[in-house]
Amino acid sequence: MKSAVKTWARVTVEPIVGLLHALKLTPNHITLFGTALSGVAGWLVSEGHFIYATLTLGVGGLCDMLDGALARKYGTSSTFGAFLDSSMDRLAELFFFVGVAIFFHQAEPSSLYIALAILAAGGSFLVSYTRARAEGLGIDCSVGLMERPERIVIILLATPFGALGLKVMLWILTPLVFFTVWQRIHHVQRATQNDG
Numbered sequence: 001m002k003s004a005v006k007t008w009a010r011v012t013v014e015p016i017v018g019l020l021h022a023l024k025l026t027p028n029h030i031t032l033f034g035t036a037l038s039g040v041a042g043w044l045v046s047e048g049h050f051i052y053a054t055l056t057l058g059v060g061g062l063c064d065m066l067d068g069a070l071a072r073k074y075g076t077s078s079t080f081g082a083f084l085d086s087s088m089d090r091l092a093e094l095f096f097f098v099g100v101a102i103f104f105h106q107a108e109p110s111s112l113y114i115a116l117a118i119l120a121a122g123g124s125f126l127v128s129y130t131r132a133r134a135e136g137l138g139i140d141c142s143v144g145l146m147e148r149p150e151r152i153v154i155i156l157l158a159t160p161f162g163a164l165g166l167k168v169m170l171w172i173l174t175p176l177v178f179f180t181v182w183q184r185i186h187h188v189q190r191a192t193q194n195d196g
Helices: 002-022 027-046 050-073 079-107 111-136 148-191
Strands: none
Touching: 002 050, 027 050, 027 079, 050 079, 050 148, 079 111, 079 148, 111 148
């Protein structure tokens, strides 16, 4: 299923990639632009402009696909580019969850949903960190239920429905990101159980 979605995404963004290259834009430009859009989306969520936030998040998510596609097609991949992309992905998610927390602080206020937003952000960071740490130790860790694409899909589906959508999203996303962290820890434990 994931491979089919990735194939569809590559085919979809192919014409845009050519245009970006013609405009002499680099993958790093696209990465930074997408992160800036995520910051705008976080602000829109905090102010309750959910439809505009969803549209902005959608374009930001498209940028997340385009930077890698541009680098692969034209051979401009770099170690720094990969590092920047991963770092900006974390910042983009932080922008969104901060926006959610601010919204609930202003709208209700609800310490429960503020706490869930903080936990969702922390869990999302841990999902990425556990993989990066494992791969730094030479262990493939591309396992787990709630990777970044899945998180983005849930966020995009929930945000148009306003406060109710955000509440449902937090109740789904928060436990699932921590379950994914557990999956990765368990995977690494099994992969290293014969180590001295």
